[in-house]
Amino acid sequence: MTDTIVFPGFSIKSLIDEENEAKDKKIVIGPGLKRQINDVRAIKCGILRSRTSNNLIVYWIDSHQKRYVAVRGERVIGVVVGKGAMSVNVDIGTSELASLSLLAFESATKRNRPNIQLGDLVYARILSANKDMKTELICVTSQMKKDGLGVLPQGGFMISVPLRVCRRLLSPGCKLIEILGSKFKYEITVGLNGRIWIRSPSITETIYIVNTFLSVEDKDEQGMLDLYKQITDKFQVIVR
Template sequence: MSKRPSGMELAKQPGTIILPGERMANIGDSADAGQAVIRIGSGVTQKSSELLASKAGYMRYEASRNKLWVESNQKRYVPALEDPIIGIVQDRFGEEYRLDINGSDTATLSMLAFQGATKKNRPNLGAGALVYCRVVRASKNMEAEVSCIEPGSTKSWSGGETLYGELQGGTVVQVSLGMARKLLREDRVLKMVGNVPFQSAVGVNGRIWIEAGNCEHTMLLSLALQKADVMRADEWQEFVKQLWSQSKK
């Protein structure tokens, strides 16, 4: 995470292709007044007052969170601060869970890193449990750390109304990292999947959780999302129509 003045200048338009070493933005003098915060995501490195690309891909910028990153077709997820991800509990060590996050390494989750959790009142997760969480520490030299606490929220994990926490029921669909980020940017894609109510959670690590109330609808939604990753938009829309029409027979 890096400080920047409100007048940060992007060197390229978001969505354009960028190569390693190319300048993405100038963040000026971090000592200036009127500082804001820019979140540096995957594929971005800082050199003095400049943000440079460290890998090839599409330049992305999310104004609402002041987040800058490079989107590529990599298969393995690289943790970045504030990324929402879906982890799978592998084991428990003392007061921490170790999660598979679809990366080259695992991540740790404190047993108290849940909204309103205490030593006497906290989730008890078993191996294989799905957890929707956010990255709070990301380093090349250390294991990533995640949390299920949403800043500013007063809801408790025990009420089942928190944004982050254990995902119960449903199923997980594995998609490309690019598709996962697209689903976060354009929720209309999820809305087009079907005409039944469902719950979903999108992790930028390529995992999508879907729960539609019954197994048939959940499986149909999962299949539609998998196909969205490999079909053209027009082909996919036609496929979704046929999928739901056949399910009603």
Template sequence: MTESLIVPGDRLDIKSENIILGPGFYVDPKTDEILPTNAGILEVSQKQNKTVYVIDSKSKTYIPKTNDFVIGIITGTFGELYKVGLSEFTQAAQMSVYAFPNASKKNRPHLKVGDVIYARVLSAERDIEVELECIDPTTGKEGGFGQLEDGYLFTVNLAYARYLLFNENAEILTELVKKCKFELAVGCNGRIWIKSETVKTTITCVKIIEESQNWSKQDIPKKLKEVWAAFN
């Protein structure tokens, strides 16, 4: 079985013969072109003499991998360790109070329960608690990691979060930045943190990103304009 990340409107090289399509596809009646209508992981497998295409867009279980960027919430402190929640369905990770640039006994962050952080998965080995750090391994500096203050935290499906994180030209973000200025952090664990100029603008951005999970690329400019007008 092969897997790849897709979003609505992507062009797929799928022939309409000898195939089985799961939910989340649209077949253009004029051209017979097959298009995805959901963001997710495209799984391709063989069943007898047919090729099966399925979009897994509902996965809620985040499985940490080394070097993943994640957004965590401090859930407890134990000595010189923080407990960090990554998602409702994932076991908590741990992070040292020294896992920050230039941290020492006299100079270290004092995070409290409920604080939000942007971190990197330092290690994720089987049967060992996942460990995080807020240091860019290539520079030894902050590199965008650390505490995320104010702003708004929300979730999207895991596949869409990865799409936004790894696609520099993600259509929804390139269109949204034309409307307002904002700070954004996206985690592989499906969490997104955003902060804009006003609370109203921030909430509008959240609504747009949440709804865009089911928009086709072609519809993004129009639908974004509609939602923006409804909230402003």
């Protein structure tokens, strides 16, 4: 039943029942699905996917989506668009701006504030995502360590890609970042809101890397393997 194409309004209860009878597991409904009283319906078009773990089974719809919906705990890249006395407004690709407290940085105090300018990029974690309230961001972990979060360094280039490209790049099966890393020297930050920031020493390399990431979207498994091969073959280095 999984990998079926579904349309909005499509009832998938029968599909779930069919598969679940044998397994008798807890069902978790993920993005793209909505539970009505006795029914489960798709609310966007895409491919129905499922994943089974110990005693539960997760269903979600995999689709092309560019608009980010904030989820608590996810790490995102935001652009600083407004500055207040104690907080900055950050555009993370959601319909509304998110707020990032200036005290939510490592070793930040009321006197010692981080230096944030308009237009800077911040890599932050979503502290709270609520449909009725402003999304709150934070740049420290629960141990008050920065752990890679914070203002991204100057330079580089940020691209916006569909959300699933970012998820794909971060999935353990994807070797693209490593393979490019074996050939080029570059820095990368991938936010789950569909934004990738890349910095490498030369403009030409940045352009090449950026375009490699942009080409990932319409590639299937085989296409990715071809891409890996293409990169490794193209830039062979013989060190004598």
